[in-house]
Amino acid sequence: MPFGLFQREQRSLFGEILDWMLTPLLLLWPLSLALTWLVAQNIAGKPFDRALEYNVQALSKLIVVKNRQVQFNLSASAREILRADDTDLVFYQVLGARGEFVSGERELPLP
Structure with a gap:
């Protein structure tokens, strides 16, 4: 069996599937966390913004x-x-x- 400089060791099918699944998952997970945080902040902030707007309208009168x-x-x-x-x-x-x-x-x- 010849050994070349760039020879790759044989991996199992499970290892290959795991690589193909984990790589996108590790890239998408931080993106999904950031997106979820931004959406949650927007949803949570709207009632407070409305309350402030109502107070400003009342005080402006x-x-x-x-x-x-x-x-x-x-x-x-x-x-x-x-x-x-x-x-x-x-x-x-x-x-x-x-x-x-x-x-x-x-x-x-x-x-």
Whole structure:
């Protein structure tokens, strides 16, 4: 039996099938994990986005412009309701047309 430099050892059919199945699986598995994570993040984030949108719409109805000045009419009792829950704190910031602070938390970073 001649031995060549590039001679390949004989493998079983099971080994060949395993190679042909595992290689694509090992390539597709991380891709499927990433795709599943992105889809799950999108699904989980939608209710929170809708809740934030609803809050913004409700708060925007309290903005009034008088004499070219932006005023935000949020009563003290409404502010207390925003702070009533210990686990979920609602932070907001209202800025005027020129970026001037009107109401809310001054420390919030700009989007």
